[in-house]
Amino acid sequence: MRAFVLTGPGTYEVRDVAEPEPAPGEAVIDVERVGVCGTDVELFTGEMAYLHQGHSSYPMRLGHEWAGRVASVGEGVDAVWIGRRVMGDTMLGCGTCRRCQRGHQHVCDRRQELGIRGNRPGALAERLAVPVSSLHVLPDTVDAALGALVEPGGNALRAAQAAELRPRDRALVLGPGTIGLLVAMFARAADAEVHLMGQTDSSLAFAHGLGFAHVWREDQVPDLPFDAVVDATNAAHLPATALDLVEPGGRVVYIGLAGEPSRIDTRTLALKDVTAVGILSASPGLDATIRAYADGSVDPRPLIAATVGLARAGSVLAGERPPDAGSGPKIHVDPRRPGD
Numbered sequence: 001m002r003a004f005v006l007t008g009p010g011t012y013e014v015r016d017v018a019e020p021e022p023a024p025g026e027a028v029i030d031v032e033r034v035g036v037c038g039t040d041v042e043l044f045t046g047e048m049a050y051l052h053q054g055h056s057s058y059p060m061r062l063g064h065e066w067a068g069r070v071a072s073v074g075e076g077v078d079a080v081w082i083g084r085r086v087m088g089d090t091m092l093g094c095g096t097c098r099r100c101q102r103g104h105q106h107v108c109d110r111r112q113e114l115g116i117r118g119n120r121p122g123a124l125a126e127r128l129a130v131p132v133s134s135l136h137v138l139p140d141t142v143d144a145a146l147g148a149l150v151e152p153g154g155n156a157l158r159a160a161q162a163a164e165l166r167p168r169d170r171a172l173v174l175g176p177g178t179i180g181l182l183v184a185m186f187a188r189a190a191d192a193e194v195h196l197m198g199q200t201d202s203s204l205a206f207a208h209g210l211g212f213a214h215v216w217r218e219d220q221v222p223d224l225p226f227d228a229v230v231d232a233t234n235a236a237h238l239p240a241t242a243l244d245l246v247e248p249g250g251r252v253v254y255i256g257l258a259g260e261p262s263r264i265d266t267r268t269l270a271l272k273d274v275t276a277v278g279i280l281s282a283s284p285g286l287d288a289t290i291r292a293y294a295d296g297s298v299d300p301r302p303l304i305a306a307t308v309g310l311a312r313a314g315s316v317l318a319g320e321r322p323p324d325a326g327s328g329p330k331i332h333v334d335p336r337r338p339g340d
Helices: 038-045 048-052 149-162 178-189 203-211 240-247 266-273 283-295 310-317
Strands: 002-008 009-014 027-038 065-073 085-088 127-131 135-137 170-173 193-198 214-217 226-231 246-254 276-278 302-307 330-333
Touching: 009 203, 009 310, 027 310, 038 310, 065 127, 065 149, 135 283, 135 310, 149 178, 149 246, 149 283, 170 178, 170 214, 170 240, 170 330, 193 203, 203 214, 226 240, 240 246, 240 266, 302 310, 310 330
Parallel strands: 170 193, 170 226, 193 214, 226 246, 246 276, 302 330
Antiparallel strands: 002 009, 027 065, 027 127, 027 330, 065 085, 085 135
């Protein structure tokens, strides 16, 4: 089968590799759609911390936002899975430690992360082998494009839930990228008044086009009481800004990661009686995200700017936008496309 293989920082090949065989408890998936995200870019550039901590190494196969159809199953797996349309959890815990037993496999010390950590090949390939326990069935109303947006959506849903928004609460989302826009969509679905802060006119115009009336640059954010602030950026100074902007008694949610340490003043946190929450992983939010996409309460489809084949994945990771791309922040890959 064809697979995109990252051989080193900025170097890659589309190779013919052996097709995966399902181990006991696993399924092999015919991959239909894969999203490219910031973590993939960090692995492509060599900046990802896991590479320097020994959790990841080259060569590797990227791809953790995916959807497809079960082609075959391994020993111990019910054949009823064959033919099902699915997406899968990125975080694959050991299953036996205390955290896994408590349902926190996404923070298991021995976890693999599909296409990211622990040498578990990712979805930028025609087929993919994963544990059946990681799969989530997609209803007919959630096609492959939406299915590949479930993983980022699960992260965003958890961030919106952590904000504990009530109807007519005012929320500020920092960063109108894929995660920030998804957070804003889930916050809007909770009947909150949503504001977005960004850096570029184009990103703010895109957010405005999605129906968000309150969009601001950093120096334009109005002096309003924000019941919750969600930082979905990679800017090291914005976690402190989020804490400054949130209303006393409110909540700040940190889902973005900077390339260097971020600092907040815990005196401000305590004196404002603010609750701060960190979010890692979509795992606990996947099923609820699928339901939201299926019933139409959140429609992330406009975020997809273009879909390319495996041959163009490297240029996308290098920062090139396809010439026919729309204004959205997300690029998808369809590994089935021949010669693309």
